[in-house]
Amino acid sequence: MKDFRFIVLLGFSWVGLASAHLIEDADYQAMKKKSSAQTGAAPKTAEPFLKFPDAVLVDWDEKYLYVGSDGLPDHPLMIGITAWQQQVPLPQSYYGGNAWPIPLHPIPSTNGMSAKTNFFRGAIAVAANGIPIFNPIKNDGRTDTYLAGELDQYGGHCGRADDYHYHVAPWHLAERLGPSLPLAYALDGYPIYGLSEPDGGSVARLDSFQGHTNGLGEYHYHASKSYPYINGGFHGEVSVQGGGVEPQPNATPVRQATAPLPGAKITGFEMSADKKKYQLEYVQNGKKGSVSYEILSGGNVQFSFKNPDGTTSESNGKTGRTGGGGNRPPPPDGKQRGEGPPMEGNGQPRKPWIENHLTEMDGNRDGKLSQEEMMEEVSKTFTGYDADRNGKISQSEANGPGVRSAMAGFVKQHFAEVDKDANGAISLEELKTLAMKMWEKYSWGEGSGSSQRPPPQN
Ligand SMILES: [Zn+2]
Ligand SMILES: [Zn+2]
DSSP states (O other): OOOEEEEEOOSSOOOOOOSSSSOOSHHHHHHHHHHHHOOSOOOGGGHHHHTOTTTOEEEEOSSEEEEEBOSOOSSOOSTTOSSOOSOOOOOOOBOGGGSEEEESSOOEEEEEEETTTSOOSSEEEEETTSOEEEOSBOTTSSOBTTTTTOSOTTSEEEOTTSOEEESSOOGGGHHHHOTTSOSEEETTSOEEEOSBOTTSOBOOOOOTTSEEEOTTSOEEEEOOSSTTSSOSEEEEOOOEETTEESSOOOOOOSSOOOOOOTTEEEEEEEEOTTSOEEEEEEEETTEEEEEEEEEOGGGOEEEEEEOTTSOBOOOOOOOSOOSSTTOOOOOTTTTTTTOOOOOOOSSSSOOOHHHHTHHHHOTTOSSSOOHHHHHHHHHHHHHHHOTTOSSEEEHHHHHSSOOSSHHHHHHHHTHHHHOTTOSSEEEHHHHHHHHHHHHHHHHTOTTSSOOOOOOOOO
16 A cells, blocks of 8 residues: 655754754754853752753753753653544654743642642643643543543653643653652642652652642642542642643644544554654554654654555645744634623523533433534534525524524524624534534533633643
């Protein structure tokens, strides 16, 4: 079979690929220069990171330690994943202005914030080898990534920007670090130790974020082998934006996010020493598939897919995001803020529309509305109304007999709101978009205390 190949453009350029730090872009160079110019002793927070000089670059000022890395650890990646989104590891430029900032002087917050109900977007900690650690609960707000088979044998996988990250504690670093150094730092500036106290003693009683204060009045967290695996929230102050800790670095996508591949298990992964060539192998229904990719000069990434059915896939490779450095994905919920889906005007407090109509739309009667059920409702409503089959619901079609469905009434009452581009007709896309917003809001759960509901991202 012939490989189908396509090329996508990276949004930044790569200079020099020989060192352990693959990306030696302007951010890297600037950070390296600043780092070497530091005269005083490195802050205590830098200690665990300094154990990985090949992988991590550190720099600091009065407020922060900055942890720089290319986002690719030196252990085998991806192997063992049984719930795969088809994302693959690519180096990132977490350097300079895009490095990981760790507060040097953490400030205890008055209430703290739980990671059970917050921080489903982005990282909540950084491992000593410079790899970010995300909330073990993924961005749907309920799936335990470890239990769901989404993680490799080192507790990591790749996000929508092909960015590798852990979702649990990096236990494999414990031997190199010893008990006296933390495995990671949480983004509030407190360290995360392993299964013993820094002096080797057994771990004393922990609070709900899996932390405690030692005899010297210093707070730290402990990682665990079951949920919450790492810090279960933030004891310290963090600033929250769009459902995640900010500021934090961004990964740069080179292609459209990919979809889950049901039943696939990743069996092999190889990366060349210069981190330019990669091959990932998997098995689906007993048949092998692979993704090979290579970073070419100029920063282009060339992907070749061999599918288990023997075909080669035809992705268009459209990135949707090209341009200079710093061209990052838009904040996930930036546009949605203050723009919640319209609700029925039945007085207040308004109950979300979906909850009012749940039983009508809950096809499998499990008491929940799945995304599929929501989309079925959209499709039923749309075809019901679109009498002349022109792909649009006109105002007169909406006022006509329509269709008996929960959403039909909604469309009729809120025609103008659904018709987002105000062209006098509702397209399937407009209805879907609105329905998805409502569904996301619903699926993120009311009363979670979070007003920010980013769409699934990692
Ligand atoms: Zn402790
Ligand atoms: Zn993830």
